[in-house]
Amino acid sequence: MSFLSKFFTSSYLGVDIGTSSIKVAEVTYAANRFKLKNYGILESYGHLERMNDALQTSSLKLYESETVELLRALLNKMKPGSRKAIASIPAFASFVTLLDLPVMSNEETLQAMPFQARQFIPLPISEVAVDWVKVGEFEDEGGGKKQQVLLIAVPQERIQKYQKIFSSAGLDLIYLEIEGLALTRSLIGSDPTPTIILDIGSRSTNILISDQGALRMNAQTDFAGGTLTQAISNGLNIDVRRAEKLKKQRGLQGVGGEQELSTLMYSYLDAILGEVGRVREKYETSYNIKIERMILSGGTALLPGINDYIKKQTSLPVVRANPFAKIEYAPNLEPIINDLGPMLAVATGLGIRGLL
Ligand SMILES: Nc1ncnc2c1ncn2[C@@H]1O[C@H](COP(=O)(O)OP(=O)(O)OP(=O)(O)O)[C@@H](O)[C@H]1O
Numbered sequence: 396m397s398f399l400s401k402f403f404t405s406s407y408l409g410v411d412i413g414t415s416s417i418k419v420a421e422v423t424y425a426a427n428r429f430k431l432k433n434y435g436i437l438e439s440y441g442h443l444e445r446m447n448d449a450l451q452t453s454s455l456k457l458y459e460s461e462t463v464e465l466l467r468a469l470l471n472k473m474k475p476g477s478r479k480a481i482a483s484i485p486a487f488a489s490f491v492t493l494l495d496l497p498v499m500s501n502e503e504t505l506q507a508m509p510f511q512a513r514q515f516i517p518l519p520i521s522e523v524a525v526d527w528v529k530v531g532e533f534e535d536e537g538g539g540k541k542q543q544v545l546l547i548a549v550p551q552e553r554i555q556k557y558q559k560i561f562s563s564a565g566l567d568l569i570y571l572e573i574e575g576l577a578l579t580r581s582l583i584g585s586d587p588t589p590t591i592i593l594d595i596g597s598r599s600t601n602i603l604i605s606d607q608g609a610l611r612m613n614a615q616t617d618f619a620g621g622t623l624t625q626a627i628s629n630g631l632n633i634d635v636r637r638a639e640k641l642k643k644q645r646g647l648q649g650v651g652g653e654q655e656l657s658t659l660m661y662s663y664l665d666a667i668l669g670e671v672g673r674v675r676e677k678y679e680t681s682y683n684i685k686i687e688r689m690i691l692s693g694g695t696a697l698l699p700g701i702n703d704y705i706k707k708q709t710s711l712p713v714v715r716a717n718p719f720a721k722i723e724y725a726p727n728l729e730p731i732i733n734d735l736g737p738m739l740a741v742a743t744g745l746g747i748r749g750l751l
């Protein structure tokens with residue numbers, strides 16, 4: 396059996412459905428290492444035209460039929476060797492809270508959770524799926540043993556929607572996970588360094604704190620890549636597609652007459668960093684720990700000049716997300732692997748989850 400299993404090691408598809416793009420990473424395990432076997436990224440521009448609507452409604456609808464179509468198209472191109480998929484729930488569609496509880500048995504914790512959930516989740520408990528992960532233990536001032544538990548709740552409606560999308564696209568959805576856990580897995584592993592992971596997507600920015608190799612905090616803001624595009628479009632009075640192109644080409648690096656572009660983006664980046672600062676301070680003062688670095692992920696991590704700007708504003712060392720540091724990949728990807736990292740960090744973490 397073990398001889399055969401070497402030939403049939405299965406692979407899993409990590410599927411990250413974002414507002415502006417779908418990212419898939421097919422991950423397998425061979426010779427004691429995870430390996431990126433295949434990947435696909437499909438950017439769609441439909442969200443650009445919808446941006447105004449999206450800014451007005453607080454919760455953006457997942458465009459179900461469009462998503463199925465895009466996912467199918469992407470899989471057709473990829474021709475993955477597996478249909479088994481793990482998908483992510485975006486930060487804006489979930490509730491995540493870190494709780495300090497007395498140390499209890501697993502069973503007792505399980506019983507306590509619905510009560511805890513009721514206090515922290517702004518939806519009727521019957522409408523959400525509740526999950527929890529123990530992320531650490533510590534001693535409080537009185538010497539009592541406490542455990543830190545990450546409480547996660549996802550609306551049932553969202554889960555059903557995902558199940559429909561995946562089965563319509565011919566995939567077997569075996570697991571759903573919040574983005575923050577997938578990112579911690581692919582970018583942190585067991586590294587104990589207190590770290591902020593900033594995932595700046597299109598519609599939302601996910602602010603995560605990992606410490607001692609576990610996700611400790613998960614916050615979110617609606618300022619993100621889409622806001623930057625919108626700011627350029629409004630500021631220069633050009634259409635959003637042109638603004639999107641300019642943003643990617645020049646980013647924050649314009650000099651002389653081109654500085655206007657960066658000026659249009661600074662205040663929104665500062666709004667994101669303001670939120671980062673609040674989350675950082677809350678964590679640092681609550682647990683008496685200093686954050687030591689920042690990892691930048693999501694498509695906006697590719698904005699030219701963003702690393703230096705954030706370094707300057709936060710006085711933290713800033714690095715670009717690299718989920719492939721400990722994962723094998725085909726040598727022909729070498730020239731682009733650095734740019735793929737921030738785009739595929741969630742999908743890769745999800746793919747690995749399937750193999751655990
Ligand atoms: N080279 C680049 N320079 C600047 N911005 C970029 C670049 N490439 C992608 N982006 C921006 O990144 C965003 C898309 O990132 P990503 O794919 O992580 O978002 P998403 O997962 O679809 O969205 P969300 O997570 O908010 O739902 C877009 O706003 C896009 O303009």
Ligand SMILES: [Mg+2]
Pocket residue numbers: 412413414596597693
């Ligand atoms: Mg995303």
